[in-house]
Amino acid sequence: MPHYTSHHRTGSGVPLGGLGAGKVEIMPDGCLTNFTHQNNWDRPLGDPSGLNAVDARVGNHFAVWARRRCADGGDRDTAFARMLHTVDVGGLPGVQRIEYTGRYPFAHLVYVEPGLPVEVQLDAFSPIIPGDAESSSVPVAVFLFKVKNTCQAGWVDAAIMAMARNTVSAWNVGRFNEAVSSGEARGVLFSSDSPLPTDPAAGTVCLATCAGAGEVTVCTSWNLKTADPFNLTLANQNIEPWQEFARDGRITPRDCGTVQGEGVELAGALAVRFELAPGETKHVPVVLAWHMPQTHFGHVYEARYADAAEVAADVLRSWEELRTRALKWSEALEVAKGEAAERGRVGDALPDWLADALLNNLYVLSSGSWFDRSGRFALFEASRTCQLMNTVDVLFYSSVPLAWFYPALEESCLLQLAQAQRPDGYIPHDLGRGRVDYPSDGTTAPPPWKDLCPKFVLMAYRDVLWWGGRRLLSEVYDPAKRAMLWAMASDLNGDHLPDNEGADQTFDNWHFRGANAYTSGVYLAALAASQRLAEMAEDSDFARTCRREFQLAQESFERQLWNGRYYRAVASTGGGVQVGGAGSPSSEACTASQLTGQWYAHLLGLGYILPREHVASAVREAVRITGSASAHGAVNAVLPNGSIDRNNPHSGNVWPGITYTLAALAIYEGLVGEGLELARRVWESIAHRSRNPWDQPDVIDSATGAYGFGDHYMRNMVVWAVVFALAARDAGVAKVLGRLRGGVVTG
Known part of the structure; x- marks a missing residue:
């Protein structure tokens, strides 16, 4: 399968998104980019033209936090926190290297960072399922983090943080974020109260995780822009929850309300904190869902969902089954290889x-x-x-x-x-x-x-x-x-x-x-x-x-x-x-x-x-x-x-x-x-x-x-x-x- 590292220059990443729903691509450097989920197939998010154009990658990030517990039960060891990227994100520490393999509809990332007491991997996928057009058309990207305690004799406290930027509507003024707590879903809903009737970017986006994944904390909104409102880049952005996340794996609830001026670019985040026994592995699902009905022909998913929060809640209820069914593509090919091996035709037929x-x-x-x-x-x-x-x-x-x-x-x-x-x-x-x-x-x-x-x-x-x-x-x-x-x-x-x-x-x-x-x-x-x-x-x-x-x-x-x-x-x-x-x-x-x-x-x-x-x-x-x-x-x-x-x-x-x-x-x-x-x-x-x-x-x-x-x-x-x-x-x-x-x- 295509195998790259974060040091390779690649022109694309595995697209994540349902049939006809638009997509986002995850790249070997850990970034999310080339968003076309807002009815913008011909002009992916982040086009560099325009006074307030913003790189699509800005504000859409993942991070890990981990801290060993001392064997004698005393004070805990020093905490480690890393952005799960190899590019400069707000001047914050990232991982040393990412190993990336793609086999649509899955991308598999291994984050390499010596010294971390945990091993972090990511399976990013969309539920593209052979023969099932309905399940395959859900407007969602699923990020399944696999965190393993590599310590042989000590417990580890760990956390995953996910954040996203509010890009709903063609204009940042009028955007607002809300906390989501519906069924098992916990996270942030991104909306706008200002879109024109002809705005194809009108709708909602939801970043969410499962309530049962661990201790979930949510920061509903903050301003990504720094002192220079005209210079919002990957390196020059305000990751406001970082300090508290880096301290203990939690983030503090805050909400800066509806955007009233162009000096504000909203983001929201969630963090999931959990503990790991020696050698234990924990799976943390995070979904990025969207609902963008404001296009002349609309989307088939509108009949099933009223907004992105409903999409997220539905997928979080059944992500394990959806993942299993989406793996059917690869499994069918692997079975064929096994059967070929039994016939003495390894590498010949397929x-x-x-x-x-x-x-x-x-x-x-x-x-x-x-x-x-x-x-x-x-x-x-x-x-x-x-x-x-x-x-x-x-x-x-x-x-x-x-x-x-x-x-x-x-x-x-x-x-x-x-x-x-x-x-x-x-x-x-x-x-x-x-x-x-x-x-x-x-x-x-x-x-x-x-x-x-x-x-x-x-x-x-x-x-x-x-x-x-x-x-x-x-x-x-x-x-x-x-x-x-x-x-x-x-x-x-x-x-x-x-x-x-x-x-x-x-x-x-x-x-x-x-x-x-x-x-x-x-x-x-x-x-x-x-x-x-x-x-x-x-x-x-x-x-x-x-x-x-x-x-x-x-x-x-x-x-x-x-x-x-x-x-x-x-x-x-x-x-x-x-x-x-x-x-x-x-x-x-x-x-x-x-x-x-x-x-x-x-x-x-x-x-x-x-x-x-x-x-x-x-x-x-x-x-x-x-x-x-x-x-x-x-x-x-x-x-x-x-x-x-x-x-x-x-x-x-x-x-x-x-x-x-x-x-x-x-x-x-x-x-x-x-x-x-x-x-x-x-x-x-x-x-x-x-x-x-x-x-x-x-x-x-x-x-x-x-x-x-x-x-x-x-x-x-x-x-x-x-x-x-x-x-x-x-x-x-x-x-x-x-x-x-x-x-x-x-x-």
Whole structure:
């Protein structure tokens, strides 16, 4: 699993937050940052612009206190108090080092500080539970501190302090904090009485712990600002409860009321004090919960909770069960490893790096999802740089694990797209930018994109096949049929393949004219799927139409694109043009994505859409040629002379999602080692070279490995395609998928 220390520079931390609820990230230096829980996916808290902008990390901290008891029962030893960070927080002492491992939805931190009489570890997580969308959508981050007395012969008094800054509402004036004492919950509720009706940051936040965790003391509010009201930083902040906490592990109740001027930045804190026998370990749960309903579409969690205090109380009642269920992700993979060991296949069927890549690529569920009050679910293409919702050409990839783990959420995505279908049958590119009610035709439209309708058909067939059955078929068959008819009509020259008219497919900076391998291959797979759907719907006429068109399209694909070794990028009769039309066409390039349609056909059991021997050759050549051109994954296109095709912004780079699908296809075709190695190189580049696995791009520079376009990009969730390919060959891996599979959606 990604393992870092506080000395590493990392670009992201494990995101903590429910599906569609926003998140906060915990970093290897112990800090909390990149808050998007206030409906601010595109602008995480702490943006440096503005007169009173404050670093998101300020005021959100943890600390430990410990003191040995003398063996003779006399006076106690000197107390130790440390901020659980390695950065300078208010000039206070911190720990020497933090060891950090991330395996979404968990982050594990070990705080290293010689001399402390206790060992402190933290499991930070959100209850992201396979198959349970309701529990997974709770707006909360859970921090479970594990404090162990390392003394062999003496008792230790210890305490944990947690503090948070009030960021409710767009303006600090009007903010106030209240003490919380509800059921088992004890802590602070952060609110504001001044938000405008249009303020997306309006709502409540709650920092709380369990009453039974120990002796709980609460400081409701104080001012973080020092004498300089314009200079509030990590190092220059007033941690007012520190002195008393450092003295005896308790803090004093105080409340400075509602903020009346901009010279006040409120914080609140809680402390939990307890005693530890020699060798004893104590678990202290702390939750940071939020409730931010003031956005046009709202959140699904509003139906369950009135405010953040209710969220906190609910989670604190059941945190142990939620943690156990959230661990199911990792446990399923560990069981698979154990079973592989029993069969003498240690590290073969499911290597450690792949287990890490699988879980950590699901981070988008917390970082880039939207789950509104009416139950509509959507994924951002990229939550900051491209806020288009349920982008079809990318959802085609990312929805593979979504459909398997959360069928109801995938069904929501599919039906929203069906409802957005244009009168002529065209499936739009997305549902809107930062909204799900106003679809658009594409980032480069016009012309309309040629890969969207075939991809919709394949997703519809997949969902019917995997869990939807006849119930879902009755809802999606007509939209899928109309989409297939639109795709058929996109053949403008009578060659039975879609005619690209520019940058009108997922490679939207790569211009094609006529038939190209990527779009036409997906089209072939869609024809096969459409025939199956028609047969299930007892639409024999359309089934015959699809079968006839498939045969004609397959013959045309072979005739125009097969070059004897692989399928060329662009049909020899259609030619290809680059951005701006400059330079000679690179139609003969070997592309990593040439058989994307065959990958999906294998995934859905559709068989071979092209001659088997040609597929085997093309996959072997694609892995060899595009896979050897970069240390960071498969390059999108390589010219016949072996040089990288740099004729446009997309062809010469590595796209992790495309590499993962090529790796999966290689495994289906028997190149298991080669496929795994290709996928491993991408993951190693992301997790170890860039050290940024929880904020991935769509594009990686093929020469340097530097991140290109995109953030929190949803396409890379398709790394799970590698597991589906392995499962087709290994019953043990298939069991992993079975253990994690979401329940069947019922009508």
